[in-house]
Amino acid sequence: MKITLAHGSGGQSTKELIEKIFAASYKNPVLDMMEDSAVVGGSAKIAVTTDSFVVNPLFFKGGNIGRLAVCGTVNDLLMRGATPKYLTSAFIIEEGAELSELKLIAASMAQAAREAGVIIVAGDTKVIEGKGGIYINTSGVGFVEGDDYASFKCTQGDAIIVSGSLGDHHAAILSHRMNIKNDIASDVAPLCDIVKNLQNSGVEVHAMRDITRGGLGTVLNELADASGKCFELSESAIPVNPQVKSFVKLLGLNIMHMGNEGKLVAVVSKKDAEKALEIIKNSKYGKDAAIVGYVSSGNGVVMETSLGGKKKVGILIGEGLPRIC
Amino acid sequence: MDKIREIADFLKTYDGEEVTLMEVCGTHTASIVENGIESMLSDKIKLITGPGCPVCVTVASYIDKLCELSKFDHTCVCSFGDMIRVNGSCGSLHDAKAQGGRILMVYSPLDLIDIAKAEPDTTFVFAAVGFETTTPLYAVLLEEIIRQDIKNIKLLTALKTMPAVIDRVLSSSDKITGMIAPGHVSVITGSDIFKPFAKKYNLPFVVAGFEGEQMLLAIWALTKLKDKGEVKNLYTEAVTGKRNETSYALVEKYFTPCPAAWRGLGIIENSGMRLKEEYSRFDAGSDGLYDDFIPKGCSxxxxxxxxxxxxxxxxxxxxxxxxxxxxxxxxxxxxxxxxxxxxxx
Structure with missing residues (x-):
């Protein structure tokens, strides 16, 4: 069965769609009240974020747009040292979308929300003319109990730790789009375990970012700009899945500009570097973590290449495109 | 690896006569940057970039023509990504898109087959740029178009070949002491194609792959071979002295040499390829696109x-x-x- 404009009318069809798909999947006492807004418990300091998800294809190896919509927002909350608590979920659906796909997407959102320990407390559904596309916006609230992490806190000597291999999500999506057969799966995941374990251990984390669009290169440039420090990397220390490495090479892409959806970079006080690395490695989704460099005085992001040269790492400009000659 | 360390030491501490090496190929330029190679060289070794980036050498009138075509009814211009943001005399394809033009970025010319079949009422024009390496791909596309009798794909060609432009560059420069020959192009042309130029200008050509080690080795070889009119092939896993006859046969079936316009260099005889007369039905109007436009101040x-x-x-x-x-x-x-x-x- 396909979604029609009637599903967005606000009438009976909308009610059925919401009850059968969204309310049934997300089930929790706050949402179940079906009021105009959700009333929830709070905290003295909260983190708030919002993100829209427009990925194409909707389903890809390792996940789908639903899992992505939960993990993306949850991870953004975590990166400020917050404990994610509540999400809202707004769907914009083009007529012609398959109801069965919508069900799978909502089920993935519910599953990812359970994994991340958040509840989806409010939602919205709109149906527009189109060709069966599905777009999701999620907003999230998290409680901040300890120190919040912030880019400007990066200090000379800090270790730069990435939680695992780079580029997996980007390469998985691109493989789908280009119809290239391989085993590369998206790494889309909520990074709660890594962040919680770091917080509980008392290691001094100064800043944390999830490595999404723009890749590690873009994220570190933002941290370098905000902190007025130089981020020095060692190319040979950067974890990359061998299949992704070949894929990147084949298409002439730059791994430093390829996005993940389940990896973070943590900037940690030098004294705690090894301990933090061990903690991340022993956390869910962190087994391939590595220290990839250190913060120094100066500015920008520089990398010692595997060959022994030095180069600047820039931010992503435009799309990452394959070579043509 | 020890050998590479030795070479790296040599290049870092080199204190002989100054050498200026040109890498012709854009992929070599990218490799030099990716590997941080310039930071590994002594001040006496200079690297300069040549005319081997197909997008960079395309003239404005070609871009203008693509923009114009993109705005025709039932027409879609398909292009590699880099071409989309290059300015013609009145904006880029990117701008044309904002003005209602239809432009599609593709990763391979062969993607057009499925795209065109799905939309038979639209003419898909591929922005066919590239050197000896890419032209065979367009020939394969044409084979497939003809085999499947697809009527709605055309090419706007700005295809280039290397020898004549290398001759032009060397004849107008007295500082170049060695050439890193274009690696991908050499796979098709063979390395012997550079021998006449090595002799004529009495300087070495080295054919290299794209790994960092290969680049270091090429720079080392060119430094050692200064003032020797030799061609050395370090990329033996992919390149031989002779040309790839299969590719040439395929290309020559559909294309014929022609003069080509190069950005800033003007028209160079025998430096391009265009569709043969008998295949002109696949041409979207490539003839005579020679006019260039250099924005004020642009070098x-x-x-x-x-x-x-x-x-x-x-x-x-x-x-x-x-x-x-x-x-x-x-x-x-x-x-x-x-x-x-x-x-x-």
Whole structure:
């Protein structure tokens, strides 16, 4: 069965769609009240974020747009040292979308929300003319109990730790789009375990970012700009899945500009570097973590290449495109 | 690895006569930047970029024609990504799209087959740029179009060949002491094609692959071979002395040599390829696209022949950046300005 404009009318069809798909999947006492807004418990300091998800294809190896919509927002909350608590979920659906796909997407959102320990407390559904596309916006609230992490806190000597291999999500999506057969799966995941374990251990984390669009290169440039420090990397220390490495090479892409959806970079006080690395490695989704460099005085992001040269790492400009000659 | 360390030491401490090496191929330029190679060389070894980025050497009238076609009814212009942001005399394909033109970025010309079959009422025009390496791909596309009797794919060609432009660059420069020959092109042409130029200008050509080690080895070999008119092939796993006859046969079936317009260099005889008369039905109007337009202050035309370094251009990094490129060399990921900007900031 396909979604029609009637599903967005606000009438009976909308009610059925919401009850059968969204309310049934997300089930929790706050949402179940079906009021105009959700009333929830709070905290003295909260983190708030919002993100829209427009990925194409909707389903890809390792996940789908639903899992992505939960993990993306949850991870953004975590990166400020917050404990994610509540999400809202707004769907914009083009007529012609398959109801069965919508069900799978909502089920993935519910599953990812359970994994991340958040509840989806409010939602919205709109149906527009189109060709069966599905777009999701999620907003999230998290409680901040300890120190919040912030880019400007990066200090000379800090270790730069990435939680695992780079580029997996980007390469998985691109493989789908280009119809290239391989085993590369998206790494889309909520990074709660890594962040919680770091917080509980008392290691001094100064800043944390999830490595999404723009890749590690873009994220570190933002941290370098905000902190007025130089981020020095060692190319040979950067974890990359061998299949992704070949894929990147084949298409002439730059791994430093390829996005993940389940990896973070943590900037940690030098004294705690090894301990933090061990903690991340022993956390869910962190087994391939590595220290990839250190913060120094100066500015920008520089990398010692595997060959022994030095180069600047820039931010992503435009799309990452394959070579043509 | 020990050998590479030795070579790296030699290159870092080299104190002989100054050498200036041109890498012709855009992929070599990208490899030099990716591997941080310039930081590994002594001040006596200079690297300059040549005319080997297909986007950078394309003239404005070609871009203008693509923009015009994109606005025709039932027409879609398909292109590799880099071409989309290059300015013609009145904007880029990117601008044309904002004005209602239909433009599609594709990763391979062969993608057009399925795209065109799904939309038979639209003519899909591929922006067919490239060197000896890419032209066989267009020939394969044509084979497939003919085999499947697809009526709605055309090419707008700006195909280039290397020998004549290499001759032009060397005849107008007295500072180049060695050439890193284009690696991908050599796979098709064979390395012997550079022998006449090595002799004529009494300087070495080295054919190299794209790994960092290969680049170091090539620079080392060119430094050692200074003033020797020799061709050395380090890329033996992919390149032989002889040309790839299969590719040539395929290309010659559909294309024929022609004069070509190069950005900033004007028309160079026998430096391009166009569709043969009998296949002109696949041509979207490629003839006579010779007019160039160099934006005021832009030095791309000097940068692509190594006469100027990107930072010597008055627009570099100020008016012209990868986000707001004025000249083509700042657009392409193989362009010297783009790479130089990312390296130096």
């Amino acid at each position: 791309c035309h000097e940068v692509i022949v190594g006469a100027k370094q990107p930072c010597e251009c008055p627009l570099f990094g100020k008016v012209c950046t990868p986000l707001n490129p004025v000249g083509a060399c700042m657009v392409s990921h193989e362009g010297s300005c783009f790479n130089y900007f990312n390296k130096k900031g």
